Amino acid sequence: DAGVIQSPRHEVTEMGQEVTLRCKPISGHDYLFWYRQTMMRGLELLIYFNNNVPIDDSGMPEDRFSAKMPNASFSTLKIQPSEPRDSAVYFCASSPQGLYEQYFGPGTRLTVT
């Protein structure tokens, strides 16, 4: 199994630009989670999906952030427009129904200048 796949691994962009992060969960997993990690705020849950349906987006910091899961094998997290304070490592994780533990991808390190 290839595990959770995220792309790109690194993204450097200028303030105001649109950023799209991508995630392919482990096949057969029913849940998909997007997290953000910074030194100041630690690990924060942004949004999660169950069977492609968004369940809880209360962690999404602002309307500039949006996430979609058009099918069971793909999800995107979009930031538009990006700001320097969005600089962080963004993780995607997936989880199978009934087992509870989450499996994390390698993350996308986003730098907004």
Next chain:
Amino acid sequence: AQSVAQPEDQVNVAEGNPLTVKCTYSVSGNPYLFWYVQYPNRGLQFLLKYITGDNLVKGSYGFEAEFNKSQTSFHLKKPSALVSDSALYFCAVRDMRGMIKAAGNKLTFGGGTRVLVKP
């Protein structure tokens, strides 16, 4: 409210010595508890979990954790630490708020404990 606390920001231990990383929890109902490890520039890796049964849970890389209901703790332990165990460790609890089926796999993470194992 569901929460976990990791009281130590950093733990320093000499290689070969026992390693303990502390975690306490607060949940309503039966706790489902987890430990993860994060190596530099990597994602979090699942180490072990407690759902029910034996209070001593064994996991990956020689780690184990002891569930203590009376002390509401779930400390991570390793009998003999290695330099390669130096990493960031997270405790987590299954978030049962709302008690709806779809919330079942949401986890609440602690703030993390950095472990430094010195040669």
